[in-house]
Amino acid sequence: MTKSSETETMRLEIESRSHNEEFARVVAAVFMSRLDPTLEEVDDVKTAVSEAVTNSVIHGYRGGPGTIYIEASVRGKELTVSVTDCGVGIQDVARAMEPMYTTDCTGERSGMGFAFMEALMDQVQVRSQPGRGTVVTMKKLIGG
């Protein structure tokens, strides 16, 4: 078991491919298992990670090649996960985070990605620079 003062970390580097979305969320779920989470907490984190990685694949790299970095840490009962891409970035982060807002023209995207992350995690922070990339950092207290 983790002592409350210790921080444990992991870092994963994956290619920006849609089939890696599942891989990323499963790794996050396994990493957080050291906090003895409930099934609901695991589901929440898996969905939130899936949203962030999907955003990087679809929007950050626009379906093209690129690398996505997933870092996670636990300190006490708090889980922090960050998903970073070096893609096109987001022009207007506040607008991108509005529920139902999407730049997708096919009608298949709900525009609910950030809304899901915010509903399922305690804290979501997005830092982005157009042309440089995006970092999404999410925190959740497990068993809190």
Add this chain to the structure above:
Amino acid sequence: MSENPFLYEAKGRVLVIRLPRELDHHNSRNLRYETDLLLAENYVSRIVFDFSRTVFMDSSGVGILLNRYKQMQRSGGSMAICGAKAPIRRLLAIGGVANLVPQYDTKEAAMAEGGKNDDEKQRD
């Protein structure tokens, strides 16, 4: 990996789409194309999304459902969800789908309800 994640079953005017275990962006890539083909070739007045084997969903799933819902609304048809377990139901609620699309425990109930509606429409 090459296995088609969706199973389609047509009974009368009802199209049942059995969703994969993991309903995410990757697994839902072909759904739009495939359902558009099926809707073009068959007279479908109700789509039932069968979640009975689905254990994971993210907002990609919500996008699919909302898009199909709008499509059925435009054509005067209806849509239903069956077999969704508690974690999926929660996400359907967060995504606003639960308010729009009726949910049933079994596929049979979801299909039968569509038949009833059709009968009622015909009587009108």
